[in-house]
Each structure stands twice: as C-alpha cells, then as structure tokens.
Amino acid sequence: xxxxxxxxxxxxxxxxxxxAGCRFFAGYPITPQNEIPEYMSWRLPQAGGAFVQSxxxxxxxxxxxGAAATGVRCMTSSSSPGMSLKQxxxxxxxxxxxxxxxxxxxxxxxxxxxxxxxQGDYWQATRGxxxxxxxxxxxxxxxxxxxxxxxxxxxxxxxxxxxxSMVLADGIIGQMMEPIEFTTxxxxxxxxxxxxxxxxxxxxxxxxxxxxxxxxxxYLEVMVNERVKRYKEIEANETMYEEKMMDDAEIAIVxxxxxxxxxxxxxxxxxxxxxxxxxxxxxxxxPFPKARLVDLSKRIKKFLVVEMxxxxxxxxxxxxxxxxxxxxxxxxxxxxxxxxxxxYKTMDAIVKKGAKEYAAAK
Amino acid sequence: MxxxxxxxxxxxQGVISAGYLLAQAGMMEGKxxxxxxxxxxxxxxxxxNCSIVVASDExxxxxxxxxxxxxxxxEPSLAKFEPxxxxxxxxxxxxxxxxxxxxRTDIKVLYIPCNEIAGELGNGKVMNMVALGAFAAATGAxxxxxxxxxxxxVYKKLKPEVIELNVKALRRGAEIKA
Numbered sequence: 001x002x003x004x005x006x007x008x009x010x011x012x013x014x015x016x017x018x019x020a021g022c023r024f025f026a027g028y029p030i031t032p033q034n035e036i037p038e039y040m041s042w043r044l045p046q047a048g049g050a051f052v053q054s055x056x057x058x059x060x061x062x063x064x065x066g067a068a069a070t071g072v073r074c075m076t077s078s079s080s081p082g083m084s085l086k087q088x089x090x091x092x093x094x095x096x097x098x099x100x101x102x103x104x105x106x107x108x109x110x111x112x113x114x115x116x117x118x119q120g121d122y123w124q125a126t127r128g129x130x131x132x133x134x135x136x137x138x139x140x141x142x143x144x145x146x147x148x149x150x151x152x153x154x155x156x157x158x159x160x161x162x163x164x165s166m167v168l169a170d171g172i173i174g175q176m177m178e179p180i181e182f183t184t185x186x187x188x189x190x191x192x193x194x195x196x197x198x199x200x201x202x203x204x205x206x207x208x209x210x211x212x213x214x215x216x217x218x219y220l221e222v223m224v225n226e227r228v229k230r231y232k233e234i235e236a237n238e239t240m241y242e243e244k245m246m247d248d249a250e251i252a253i254v255x256x257x258x259x260x261x262x263x264x265x266x267x268x269x270x271x272x273x274x275x276x277x278x279x280x281x282x283x284x285x286x287p288f289p290k291a292r293l294v295d296l297s298k299r300i301k302k303f304l305v306v307e308m309x310x311x312x313x314x315x316x317x318x319x320x321x322x323x324x325x326x327x328x329x330x331x332x333x334x335x336x337x338x339x340x341x342x343x344y345k346t347m348d349a350i351v352k353k354g355a356k357e358y359a360a361a362k
Numbered sequence: 363m364x365x366x367x368x369x370x371x372x373x374x375q376g377v378i379s380a381g382y383l384l385a386q387a388g389m390m391e392g393k394x395x396x397x398x399x400x401x402x403x404x405x406x407x408x409x410x411n412c413s414i415v416v417a418s419d420e421x422x423x424x425x426x427x428x429x430x431x432x433x434x435x436x437e438p439s440l441a442k443f444e445p446x447x448x449x450x451x452x453x454x455x456x457x458x459x460x461x462x463x464x465x466r467t468d469i470k471v472l473y474i475p476c477n478e479i480a481g482e483l484g485n486g487k488v489m490n491m492v493a494l495g496a497f498a499a500a501t502g503a504x505x506x507x508x509x510x511x512x513x514x515x516v517y518k519k520l521k522p523e524v525i526e527l528n529v530k531a532l533r534r535g536a537e538i539k540a
C-alpha cells in the first residue's frame with residue numbers, strides 16, 4: 001500500500017492538475033491560493049511543462065486562452081478578487097469553446113474583503129460571471145482528496161464538450177491538510193490525441209481557426225445554439241452529487257464545500273437527538289442536481305440550505321423545487337463560518353416549530 | 363474517539379509545526395486527522411493558531427469551535443481560547459510566558475514552564491515539544507512513539523541530533539502529571 005501523505009488542499013489541487021495532464025500554468029499571487037502557483041513553479045518544470053507568474057490576472061487568463069487553443073491541458077488559478085479580473089477572459093474562452101481549467105479558492109468579499117474562506121462567488125461561477133450567455137462546468141470539492149482528484153474530471157468534461165471548467169473551493173478547503181489518496185489515473189499528455197480544432201504546426205492540413213465570434217449574418221445565433229446542445233448533454237450526463245443518511249430523512253440539508261463538512265457534524269448531532277436529517281451535497285454546482293431535488297421532494301418537504309454567503313445556492317434549490325417543498329436558509333456572509341450547533345438548532349426549530357413560527361422567530 | 367485541539371501562541375514559537383506534527387503522528391497511527399492553520403495576517407511575533415482533529419471516525423469538519431484541548435503559549439492566546447474549551451477538557455498553559463491563571467473550574471488545567479524546561483534541555487526552541495509531550499500523556503489521544511516517528515517526516519531538514527533533542531523534550535513533557 002502506498003504511504004498516506006498529508007497535503008494542503010491547494011497543493012493537492014495543483015498536483016491533481018499535473019497528474020491529469022496539465023503542462024502549462026499562468027497565474028498571479030493572491031491569498032488564500034498561493035500554494036497553487038508556488039507548487040506549480042517547481043512541479044511543472046519537473047514534469048516537462050511551463051510555469052509563468054504573469055504580471056496580472058488578466059494576462060494569466062489570456063495566456064491560458066492561448067495555451068488551450070493549441071489543445072494543451074492548461075490551468076490558471078486565483079481567489080475571489082482575482083477571479084473578477086479574469087471574467088472577461090473567461091467569457092472569451094467560453095465563446096471560443098476552449099477547455100481551460102480554472103481554480104478559484106474563494107475568500108471573503110465583496111471588494112478586497114478579507115482572506116478567510118467564504119462561498120460568495122457561487123453566482124459568479126455558475127452564472128457565467130463574464131458577459132454574454134455561457135456556462136462553466138463547476139465542481140465543488142469538500143476535502144483535500146477531492147481537491148486532488150477533481151482536476152481529472154474537469155479536464156475530461158472540458159475537452160469532451162469544449163467548455164471552460166472550474167474547481168470552486170473555499171479558503172478552508174484550500175488551506176487545510178488531510179491525508180490524501182489520488183484515485184484518478186495519471187495522464188501522459190503526449191499520449192493524448194490532438195483535438196481536431198487545436199492550433200499548431202500546419203503540415204498541409206486544413207486551416208483551423210479559434211475565435212469567439214462569427215460576423216456572418218445570423219451566425220452568432222448558430223454558434224451559441226450549437227453550444228447549447230453541448231450544455232444540455234452536460235446537464236444530462238455530468239451532474240454529480242453525494243447523499244448521506246437520506247433514506248429515512250424528514251429534513252434535508254443542501255450544502256457544498258466547507259458548509260457541507262460542518263453540516264455533516266450537525267447531522268450527527270441531530271441524529272443523536274432523534275432528528276431525522278439527511279444531506280444532499282451538490283458536487284457539480286453547474287450542472288446543478290435539479291432532478292434529484294425534485295425526486296427527493298416527493299418524500300421530503302423541508303429543505304435547509306447552508307451557505308457561507310448571503311444565500312446564493314439557495315436560489316438554485318428554489319428554482320429546482322419550484323414550490324414543491326419548503327426551502328429555508330442558514331446564511332453566513334462576510335467570511336463567517338457556521339457552527340455545527342447553529343445548523344442543528346436551525347433544523348430543530350424548522351422541524352419543531354413549523355415554518356411559519358420559524359420565520360416569525362427570525 | 364474524537365479529540366479537537368487548538369494550539370496558539372506567538373508566530374515563531376512552533377505553533378503551526380506542532381499542529382502539523384500532531385496530524386502527521388495521528389495519521390501514522392492509523393487515525394483520521396485534519397489540520398487547519400489560521401492564515402490571517404500572521405507574522406513573526408504576531409499571534410498564530412491552528413486546529414487539529416484526531417479521531418477514530420471520519421473527521422466531519424476541520425474547524426474546531428469547542429476544543430477538547432487548548433495549548434496556549436502566550437498571554438493573548440489564553441484570553442482567546444480558555445472560554446472555548448469543552449467542559450471537562452484540558453488547557454495547557456505555558457507558564458514561562460503566561461502569568462495569568464485560568465479562571466474556569468470545569469476544565470483540567472496544566473501549568474508547564476515550557477521555555478524553562480526546553481532551556482534546561484539545551485535549546486529553548488523545543489518548548490513546543492514539551493507541551494505536546496504533556497498533551498499526549500494527559501489525553502492518550504496520540505502516543506509519544508507516533509509523535510517521535512512523525513518528527514523526521516515534518517522536520518525534513520533537521521539534523522539527527524536536533525531531532526533527538528526534540529524527542530527528549532517530548533519525553534520530558536510526558537513525565538508531567540496532570
């Protein structure tokens with residue numbers, strides 16, 4: 001058996017990307033994700049790749065636009081304020097159908113905010129974030145092991161459907177250390193087949209163009225609609241979630257990342273006290289596990305969304321359920337973290353007092 | 363078995379590395395572990411802290427809001443973490459640098475002159491090991507042997523004689539009775 005290793009979440013994400021075939025990284029420092037570029041700065045040259053500390057976040061996202069256009073598995077990473085700067089470039093990547101991979105280790109916001117962990121970039125990540133209509137494949141890890149193994153899936157989806165992909169973590173997942181086990185296979189990028197659209201040396205083959213526009217009358221609509229077909233396939237085939245103790249649950253928590261970890265602790269507390277609680281943890285935030293929520297609502301009539309934000313994912317839960325069940329919210333904005341006890345007490349209030357009294361008590 | 367631990371002190375006192383060491387030792391002993399460093403605007407001389415969980419089952423959250431044990435190396439850390447300790451829990455106070463006494467009566471308190479003991483052993487820097495030794499002996503959450511074995515994994519660049527000094531400090535700490 002391989003020796004278990006303690007690793008920081010950020011380092012695991014970087015190593016996971018290299019193992020998944022990443023050979024180009026460009027980024028600009030920002031806490032709490034600095035271990036990602038730090039790790040890449042020595043690891044990529046070792047793996048025969050290239051690392052660039054760019055002069056800004058804007059240039060970093062445009063460098064990976066260029067790298068991805070050649071069909072290379074590439075990555076950039078940042079934290080919340082830096083991600084805002086990358087949004088224009090991300091929109092261009094989406095428009096040019098480029099399979100870039102992005103890591104966002106969220107911190108407190110808005111503005112400069114602070115460097116503690118938060119989940120305030122959910123809307124930015126799942127709604128596109130940049131201008132125009134587009135989607136990003138977004139995975140939300142809740143452990144160091146998932147940080148290390150999710151890049152593999154992100155590249156797989158990104159290249160299969162030609163879509164930007166993202167790991168959306170929070171500062172706590174990025175900074176914490178846990179034993180890690182890499183379960184995904186190591187990819188040798190040289191063994192991968194060059195995509196049919198990738199730019200490079202033209203040995204007499206037909207001309208290839210990567211761009212985010214088509215100026216011919218009516219062709220933008222054609223381009224976007226062709227992309228929509230791929231979005232629908234992703235929604236049908238790539239939605240991921242995890243459930244805990246859902247079989248006999250009377251109330252279900254919906255949470256991701258660190259909130260989901262705290263919720264598991266709350267769930268254990270609640271179960272000890274006889275409260276039948278289950279957890280639905282969306283692993284992909286886009287596509288969101290809508291169908292599963294609808295399914296659960298046939299049996300469970302109370303949902304509690306737990307988030308380290310003003311309440312963003314709660315809207316996806318409401319949109320999915322569309323009035324089929326009560327949706328409650330425990331929100332912690334400003335880089336605050338809920339305690340397991342708070343989550344337990346909120347559930348207890350919802351179950352015992354009923355929804356109306358709970359709302360009045362607030 | 364579940365043990366949530368907070369270690370806090372001045373940056374440079376070995377707070378973060380002591381936490382990392384506990385997590386490494388717990389993992390090597392076959393336990394489930396997590397380690398979470400506070401990563402605010404800490405700097406040498408500022409106050410740093412970290413959270414460690416050592417458990418027999420899967421660690422649900424790495425955040426330790428009510429520690430079973432708090433190890434405090436300086437005065438501000440005592441004020442901050444004493445109120446958080448779980449009733450019946452353990453508070454280890456570095457009495458070399460902390461003059462105040464604990465005010466709670468529902469927890470176990472150990473006053474250990476970590477800096478003096480480390481100084482007697484030959485190097486004040488190993489004061490964090492004195493506290494870890496006392497912690498391991500008092501709680502039984504992690505064995506001294508496991509911490510010893512974890513030392514070279516965490517302090518990769520230390521010379522064998524310095525590792526040996528750390529081991530001495532650990533063992534000396536373990537002799538302190540709660």
